[in-house]
Amino acid sequence: MSSAMIGKTFLNQYHIEEFVAQTPLGELYRASDERSGKPLALTLLSKNISESTEAIKELEAKSARLESIAHPGIGKYFGLFQTPTLAFLLEEWVDGPSLKDIREKSTVSAGEALFFAKALCSALDALHKQNFLHLNLVPELIRINQRGEVILGGIANAHPIGREKILRLAKYPDLYISPEQIQGQPLEPAADMYSLAVLLYELVTARWLNGRQAPKTVETIHRTHLEVTPPAPITFNKELPDHFSRMILWALRKNPADRLKTTTELISSLSLAAHIPLDEVPPRADPLTTPVTEARLREWEFLPPPKASLISNDVAPLEERLATIAAAPKKKQPRIGFAPIFLLILLSGFLSLFWFVRPAEDIEVSLPTPIQFTPFAVDFTPEPTVTPTPRPTLPFGGRIIFTCTRGEYNQLCMVNRDGSGYTQITDMIASNYYPVFTPDGSSILFASNRGGTTFDLFRLDFAQKLVYQMTNNVGNVVAPDYSPDGRYIVFANRVGDGPTAIWMVNADGLNPRLIYTGAKDIVAVAWSPNGEKIAYAMATDTPQEYQIYTMDTNGRNHLKISQGLQGIGGSVDWSPDGNSLLTHAGPFGDKDIFRIEVATGNFTQLTDGGNNAGASYSPDGNYIVFNSLRNDDQADLYIMRADGSNQVQLTNHPEPDWGPKWID
Numbered sequence: 001m002s003s004a005m006i007g008k009t010f011l012n013q014y015h016i017e018e019f020v021a022q023t024p025l026g027e028l029y030r031a032s033d034e035r036s037g038k039p040l041a042l043t044l045l046s047k048n049i050s051e052s053t054e055a056i057k058e059l060e061a062k063s064a065r066l067e068s069i070a071h072p073g074i075g076k077y078f079g080l081f082q083t084p085t086l087a088f089l090l091e092e093w094v095d096g097p098s099l100k101d102i103r104e105k106s107t108v109s110a111g112e113a114l115f116f117a118k119a120l121c122s123a124l125d126a127l128h129k130q131n132f133l134h135l136n137l138v139p140e141l142i143r144i145n146q147r148g149e150v151i152l153g154g155i156a157n158a159h160p161i162g163r164e165k166i167l168r169l170a171k172y173p174d175l176y177i178s179p180e181q182i183q184g185q186p187l188e189p190a191a192d193m194y195s196l197a198v199l200l201y202e203l204v205t206a207r208w209l210n211g212r213q214a215p216k217t218v219e220t221i222h223r224t225h226l227e228v229t230p231p232a233p234i235t236f237n238k239e240l241p242d243h244f245s246r247m248i249l250w251a252l253r254k255n256p257a258d259r260l261k262t263t264t265e266l267i268s269s270l271s272l273a274a275h276i277p278l279d280e281v282p283p284r285a286d287p288l289t290t291p292v293t294e295a296r297l298r299e300w301e302f303l304p305p306p307k308a309s310l311i312s313n314d315v316a317p318l319e320e321r322l323a324t325i326a327a328a329p330k331k332k333q334p335r336i337g338f339a340p341i342f343l344l345i346l347l348s349g350f351l352s353l354f355w356f357v358r359p360a361e362d363i364e365v366s367l368p369t370p371i372q373f374t375p376f377a378v379d380f381t382p383e384p385t386v387t388p389t390p391r392p393t394l395p396f397g398g399r400i401i402f403t404c405t406r407g408e409y410n411q412l413c414m415v416n417r418d419g420s421g422y423t424q425i426t427d428m429i430a431s432n433y434y435p436v437f438t439p440d441g442s443s444i445l446f447a448s449n450r451g452g453t454t455f456d457l458f459r460l461d462f463a464q465k466l467v468y469q470m471t472n473n474v475g476n477v478v479a480p481d482y483s484p485d486g487r488y489i490v491f492a493n494r495v496g497d498g499p500t501a502i503w504m505v506n507a508d509g510l511n512p513r514l515i516y517t518g519a520k521d522i523v524a525v526a527w528s529p530n531g532e533k534i535a536y537a538m539a540t541d542t543p544q545e546y547q548i549y550t551m552d553t554n555g556r557n558h559l560k561i562s563q564g565l566q567g568i569g570g571s572v573d574w575s576p577d578g579n580s581l582l583t584h585a586g587p588f589g590d591k592d593i594f595r596i597e598v599a600t601g602n603f604t605q606l607t608d609g610g611n612n613a614g615a616s617y618s619p620d621g622n623y624i625v626f627n628s629l630r631n632d633d634q635a636d637l638y639i640m641r642a643d644g645s646n647q648v649q650l651t652n653h654p655e656p657d658w659g660p661k662w663i664d
Contacts, residue, residue, distance in 0.1 A: 039093035050087035073123035075153035099139035119150035121263035137195035148285030190261030197251035402660040437663035470509040516555035523570035563601035606644030
């Protein structure tokens with residue numbers, strides 16, 4: 001079937017580019033995501049699996065947990081997908097040679113074998129700690145990327161530790177399975193260690209366990225695993241240290257109780273046997289330590305990078321545009337209607353912030369292990385903080401994070417305040433929105449359904465390039481904001497059929513707790529700059545209309561701030577001095593940005609036409625960024641001075657950009 005699949009597109013998105021290999025999971029193809037342009041590893045499941053209800057149920061049952069596994073040495077698993085006639089698995093594509101390509105090049109030294117053993121033991125250890133065994137360790141599923149890093153793929157069919165029954169997805173020779181797999185015994189990490197030892201044996205000898213080429217029949221393969229003691233690797237590679245050769249044989253013992261059976265035992269023993277300290281084993285291939293791998297990498301024809309997202313490049317920097325735009329009187333622009341595309345299933349109130357946002361249809365990764373939470377307390381009061389001094393906006397930058405709808409999903413994007421540096425940060429089969437920076441600017445906090453069917457808070461750490469799950473099934477979470485001291489997070493949350501209420505959680509994800517349940521849904525919250533108040537937008541009896549309130553951080557002393565302003569939408573942001581709040585209001589389809597004075601409730605209209613929403617102050621209070629539909633119903637970001645003058649377009653993308661937040 002491999003050649004017949006080339007050129008086909010599944011689910012109007014995943015285009016088959018090239019057949020790669022047969023694997024224990026099925027036929028492996030390199031595909032491209034036609035929405036993002038990024039390459040993917042697509043494994044086509046056999047017909048007997050795709051038509052088996054029980055097999056599909058088993059894959060689906062463990063899929064969410066496997067999608068949540070994050071490790072730099074494990075290829076990201078994106079899930080199981082189905083069409084009316086077939087089923088397939090999606091992983092990230094690791095561009096580079098496979099272990100099979102390395103093995104076919106030449107035998108490797110003990111040091112180079114140790115390089116692979118260290119990387120694979122690290123990946124397997126992460127999998128084992130999640131109570132899963134890989135059990136499909138084959139050279140076709142291990143690749144070396146352009147940076148020389150070893151990446152283990154194929155975790156989609158990993159099995160719970162201790163389970164006897166194994167789901168077989170495809171016909172693949174049993175060259176790397178353990179004796180206990182053949183015998184149908186309960187499986188422990190020792191099974192993966194045996195498979196890894198077989199791979200190492202092949203790397204250092206260029207032979208299979210029988211000392212020759214691998215046999216063709218299943219019976220002979222099984223008999224070798226169960227009964228035959230392999231010849232010592234040093235027999236075929238005289239440069240191997242004798243003790244290193246013996247350690248590989250030890251890991252290949254038939255009885256799992258007798259072999260090197262954990263990642264720590266295996267890698268420590270191999271390191272000692274090779275007389276190479278583990279901290280001297282490089283994390284990436286290099287010419288000195290891994291010459292065979294390095295030579296294969298130099299020969300490899302790597303794919304060109306995916307095309308960047310469309311963005312206008314002919315826009316002058318912000319300061320130049322502000323200098324050339326005269327402060328002419330504003331003209332009333334015609335109203336621009338905008339029909340809903342999709343209804344977001346979480347909150348009806350969210351429609352007023354932006355009514356074209358689409359909810360996720362599939363679940364993507366929630367990378368680290370979910371953080372458990374303790375029972376909430378209603379009367380929690382954070383420690384008071386010192387009133388901060390407004391921070392100056394950087395003269396040639398200043399980052400703005402926002403939601404960018406791409407295809408059927410909401411992603412996260414970032415742009416500098418002068419319009420440069422437009423970057424899409426996430427590309428997930430899940431919806432990510434309501435992003436805010438951590439107070440120190442090192443991370444982004446956002447809501448996503450990548451960890452399940454409900455929305456939770458996640459934090460993306462720029463330095464570590466990891467995503468941490470901050471809440472775990474506390475409800476449906478939206479609109480987070482940090483306390484000024486960075487110790488707490490306030491957010492809106494809907495639990496069950498109750499109204500969306502105000503919750504709080506520690507900055508480390510511990511102790512999520514209910515703070516205040518209003519009479520109606522609360523769709524936006526914002527912490528005051530001095531840390532003493534929380535502003536929020538709560539629904540009224542009129543659909544899609546809200547009022548703005550403030551309260552103490554313990555959920556008491558509520559005060560209605562908005563007075564006489566009609567058609568208020570579901571967004572709110574504090575000025576850096578804490579004296580005013582930004583929101584949007586007006587007729588449906590023709591919203592404008594308003595500033596409301598906290599002390600008096602007096603309001604000032606800052607825009608005039610264009611259907612605007614989601615306004616956010618710059619840290620120094622001199623500028624405001626917002627999203628607008630004034631450009632032919634195309635949602636883009638705009639920036640203006642705090643008094644509403646000099647409104648300048650910031651982004652220009654064919655798909656919606658909205659919900660911006662500023663950091664520096």
